[in-house]
Amino acid sequence: MRTLNLGILAHVDAGKTSLTERLLQAAGVIEEVGSVDAGSTRTDSLDLERRRGITIKSAVVSFALGGTTVNLIDTPGHPDFIAEVERVLNLLDGAVLVVSAVEGVQAQTRVLYRALRRLGVPTLVFVNKIDRAGARADSLLADLVAKLDPAMVAVDAVDGLGTAAAESKPRVRDTAFAEGLLEALLDEHLLESYLASTGGTAEASGMSHVAHDAALHSAFEARVALAEAHPVHFGSAITGAGIEGLIDGIRRFLTGSEGDPQGPLSGTVFKIERGPAGDRIAYARLFSGTVAVRDRVPVGDREAKVTALSVFEDGVDRPHPRVEAGRIAKLWGLGEVRIGDAIGRPPKLRTEHFLRPALETVVVPAREGDRPALHTALTQLAEQDPLIGLRHDETRRELSVSLYGEVQKEVIGATLAEEHGLEVDFRESTVICVERVTGTGAAVEFIAKAPNPFLATVGLRVEPSPGHGIDFRLGVELGSMPFAFFKAVEETVHDQLREGLRGWQVEGVTVTMTHSGYWARQSSAHGGFDKNMSSTAGDFRALVPLVLMEALRQAGTVVCEPLHRFRIELPAADLGGVLAALTKLRAVPEPPQIRGGRATIEGTIPAEAVHGLGQRLPGLTSGEGVLESVFERHEPVSGAVPSRPRTDANPLDRDAYLLAVVRRVSGR
Template identity: 45%
Template sequence: MHIRHTLNIGILAHVDAGKTSLTERLLFDTGVIDVLGAVDAGNTRTDTGVIERQRGITVRSSVVSFTADDVRVNLVDTPGHSDFIAEVDRALAVLDGAILVLSAVEGVQAQTRRLMRTLREMRVPVVLFVNKIDRRGARRDELLDDIRRWLTPHLIPMTEVCDLGARSARALAVSHEAPEFTARLSELLADTDDTWLDRLVDGPDPTPAELWTAFADSVDAGRTHPVYFGSAISGQGIGALIDGVTALLRPHPGDETADPEGIVFALERRPSGAKTAYLRLFAGTVIPRQQVIMRRRDPDGTESSYTGRITAVEVIGEPAADRLCAGGIARISGPAELRVGDRLGAEGSENSAAHHFPAPTFRTVVRSADPSAAARLHLALRQLSEQDPFIHATAESGGGTALLLYGEIQQEIIAATLAQEFGIAAIFEPFRPAYFERPRHSGESCEEMGRRAPSPGGWWATIGLRVDKAPIGSGTAFHYETELGALPHAFHCAIEETVHATLRTGPHSRPVTDCVVTLTRSGFVGPLSTAGDFRALTPVVLARALDAAGTEIYEPCHAFEAEIPADTIAPVLSCLTELGADIEDTVPGATGWQLTGTLPARRVRSAEQRLPGLTRGEGMWWSRPSGDRPLGARPESRTRW
C-alpha cells in the first residue's frame, strides 16, 4: 500500500478516562491486533511493563502504529498521572496532533484542564474524544457546556448519540453536508477567523469542500476543536474518530535532504541490558551504521554532546524499512550514552532545541534495606534516570542515592520497579522540598600550589575561580580567563567537570544554579601534577568563592488555579494566605470564583486536602511546578565540603 504521509498522534487523558482502552480499540478496528487487550486483564499493547499492568496506569510513553486508508498513524500513549508531568510534556514535543480523551461520566477533570493548557502552549492541534457514552450517568449537552467553559469555547460536535448512558448507546457521525452542520460550522469559523467572517458576509457562499478545508486549517492552527463521542469498549464512534483524525490533522515533516534533526523521547531496556531509544525525526534521514552527534542539556543547565554510531533502525509501522525519514518515529540503538531528551542535530537548530520541562519539586534519599546492595541500588537508579533524567540520581554519603521527584505515586512506581526488576528492597526518606541556591553577588578565591592540603605534601596545582550571577533559568556555565593550553587538556577537563559536579550537590547539600564560574588562574608542575590534584582542589576553591559571593536559598513553587463556590471565597482565601500563597487574580464567574496564584510546593498537599472541606466538596484544584521564590529562612542541611 502506498502511504501518503505519516501522522504522529498523542493520546492524552486524565487517569481512568480510557485512553489505553481507546488505543486498543483503534488497533483492533484497523486490523493491527486480533484480540482486544484490557487494562484490568493486564494484556494491553502499550502498558507492557509489569508495574503498568499491575496498577492499570501508564508510566512510560510507548508507540504503536496503524494504517487508515493511505495514512500511517503512530500513536504515542502517554502517562495520565500528574506525577509523570515531565514524561507527558516530553512526548508532546514530537506530536503532529493529539486526541484528548474525556469520560462522559466524570467529565472535565483538573488534569484534563492542565493537559489542554499544555497542548495550547505547545501549539499542538487537538481532537476531543468523549469516551464511555454507554456508562450510567453519561452526559452530552451538559458536558459540552463544561468543555466550552473549562477547555475551549470553539468546538463542534461531530457525532450524535442515541440511548446515552445505556449499554445500547450508539454514536452516529453527522453528515458534513447537512445544512444544520454547515451552518454551525460556518458560525464557528466566523467566530475565530475574520477572513472567513468577511467571506460569509460578502459572499459567495462557500461550497462544502471549501468549508471542510477551512475547518481543517482552523483545527491545524489550534483555533477550533472537533468533538467525537463514543465508547472504546463497544467500538461506537471509533470509525468517525479515525476519519476525523486522518482528515483534519496534518503532518509537519521537514526536509529529507537536510541534515538530520530529531529528539529521543522515550527509552527501553531489553532483558540483555541493551538500550533502545524512540527517536522522532524532524528533518533529514537516519540509516543503520550512520555516525551521529547527540546533544543534551542536563537539569542543571549544563550543555554537552557525544558522538556515536547507530547500529539498528526499526521504523514504527514499517518494519521492512531500512531508513527513517523526516516525520517518522523509529526505535534506534547503538550509542551507549543514549538518554531521554537527547537531541540529534546541529547546535542551535530550531527542531533540536532543548525543551524545558518543570523541574521536580521534592527531594528524597533512597537506601537499600540490605546495606550490601548499596552499589546495585545506585546503578539501578542511574539506569532509571536514563529514562527520566529529571529524577537526577546522585550518590550520597552512607550508601544512599538522592532523587528528585514530583510526587508519591512516582516514588511508589520507582520502589516497585526496584523490587521487581532489580530485586532490591528500597527505603525512602520522607520527602523534602528541593531547595537550591543562587549567588547574590560575585566572589573569587585562589589556592596556590602546595599552600594547604589534607596531607603534608599538598596539591600540585594552582586554581583561581570567580563566581558571578547569571540570568534566572540559565543554569550553570564554565568560562576561561586563562589562556587555553596553559594547562594540559586533562587538567582543564578535571577542573570543568568538577565544577559542574560540585555545583550539582552544593556546599550544603543543595544545588547551586544560575551562575557562571570562571577559571582566573592556573598552574602545574610538569612531572608531579595530576588530574587528581585538580579534582581535589577545585571544590575547595569553589566553596570559598561561593562564600565570598554569598548565596540565597530558594524553594520550588506551584502555579495553581482553584474554582470555588461564591460563598466560600473568604475561608479559601484565608487558608491559602495561611499556607503562604501569593494570590495573583480573583475572577468572578457564573457559579463562583476562579483564583490563580503561586504556592510553595511543600504547601500544595495541604491546600489539596483542605479545599474540599472548605468548599463542601465542590471546589476544583489544579497546580503544576512553576518557578521559585526566596525561602527567607535557612533549612537544616548537611555540609559537604
C-alpha cells in the first residue's frame, strides 16, 4: 500500500492542531472534533500541551485516504520548539503549511517555508480562519506571492469572507485561473500553446483550448510534485469549511511513496519517549526493508533486538508483528537508542538543520539533595531533545541547558515538576556565543619526546572552513596506525571543540591530522601486555586536547553573538519611542513602512535584547505592538568579549591538565 507521510506545519496559533482534528474527523477516525482550548485534541496528548494550548512534541496519527495510508505528523508551531520540527522534515513525503487568514505570513511561516523549499518537500498551503473577523483572501494571496514564492496559486474561491458563514469552493477554471497558472509556472511552451488556443475560429479555439487546459493542469500537478509550485486552499478548521477541498488537494497533489519491503533495511529514529518502566521507545520511519518483533537489527554503531513494535493506523498506534518500508512505527528494545540513529543502512536524508539554541540557563534544584536526580532527569530530557544541550560543570557543580526561548524554560520546569517530582529554579538566561577560527595554526607532539608523556604522536592543523560544522580530515595514510586510534583522535577533536579558547563552541573549522605514530602492542618478560611499552586509544584521547588547543591558539578565534531578525507592527504614532528603544538595545532597524495609522519596522537585534524588547513593547505601544523574531546569523561581538568557564580540565594550562588526567586515570 502507498504511504504518505504528511507534515502539518505553521506559525503558532495558526490552527495546525485544529486542522489535524478536522482531517481525522473527515477520514472517519474520530466522531467529534477535539478542542485545543478544552485540551481534548488527539495529538496534544501531554497534560502540559493541553493546559497551555500549544503543541510541544511532534505527534503522529494515521488514517486511510483511498488506497493510501496517511501518517499525519502534527508539529510544534512555537519557535522555541523548532528542534521538533527539524527532526520531522526528513521524514516527509509532503506538507501542509497552515497560514492564518487574519495574521497572515508570520516570522515562523517564512522560516518553515524556506526549509520546505530547500528540501524539495511538495507543499500545499491552507489559509485557515476565513470565518474570523479581519480575514483576508486576495491581499493574503498577494502576501504569499511576495513574501514566500511567486508560484502560489489559489485553487479555491471564498464566499462570506470574515463571517461565520464563510465558505470555500473550487475556483472556476476560467481564463483568469488559466492565466494565474501560467504566471506561476513560467513555462514558455505552455504560454505559446495557450496563446495559440485562444486564436483562430471559435470552433478551433474551443477544441484547442480544452486540450491546452488539460496540459496546463497536468503541468501544474507535475510542478507541485517537484515542490516548484504550490496550491493555496482556503477554509476554516473550526467550521469545517474548505476541508473537503483540502483533502481533494492532498489526494491529487501529494502522491506519497512506495518503499521496498524486500530491500535492505534502512530507517531513522526521529523521536524518543520513556515508557512507564523507564524503557526507551523509539519512533522511526522505515525507508526500506522490513522489521519484525524479535529481529536483531543494527542501530547506530551497535545491534539490538526488537522486543515489541506498534504501527500507526486509524488514529492510534496498534501492536503489530512487523512494519514495512514507508511506515512509521514505535519500537521497543533498542537499548540506548538516540535521536538520529540509523536502523540498518543509514538512509539518504535531506539535509536541513536549524541552528542551535541561542540561550542557556543554569538549572538549580530547590533542594540540594535533589542534584543527582536532577542530573538524571535532565539527561533523559536531552535524550528526547538533543538540542537541550545539557552541560555539566563539575568544578562549580552547575547544570546548564540550552534554550530557544523563555517558553521552553517554563516547559522544562513544568516537566521536571510533573514527571520527575523536582522543583527547580532557573538563573537568568544568557546568550550562547560561538567561536570562529580566524587564521591557520598547527601543532605536533611526538612519541617518546619531551614534553609529551603519552605513547602517541599527534599533529593537527586548524583552519577556517565555510559552514557551521567541524570538518575532520586525514593528512596521513589511514593504514599508518590502527583505525581505533584514528577514531579516538576524531572523536576527541569534536568533543574538545565544544569549548574553544574562550569556552564557546568552535564552528566553521577544518582540522587535519598531519602526523601520527604509535608503539605497537608489546609484552613484558612474563608474556603479559605491557602498557608502558604499548600505545592505547587512551594515549591519543589524552594527547589530542593539548595539540588541538595549541593549534587553535596559534590560529586564533573571534567570538560571535547571535543576531535575530525582528518585525514589529505598531501604531504609527508610537514609532518615535520604539525607534529610540531599539537604538538603546543595539538593534539596527530598517526604514519603517507606514500604511494608514499602522507601521511596520524590520531589522536585526542581538539575541540577548529580544526578551527585553518584548517586555518593553506593550508599554511603548499601549499594548498594540506585535513583535516577531527569528534567529538570522552570528556576528563578531562588539565591545567586551564574553567568555565562559570550561567544564573540564583546561588543556591551555598544561600542568593543571596533566594533573587532572593523572587523577582521572588513577581514580583519585
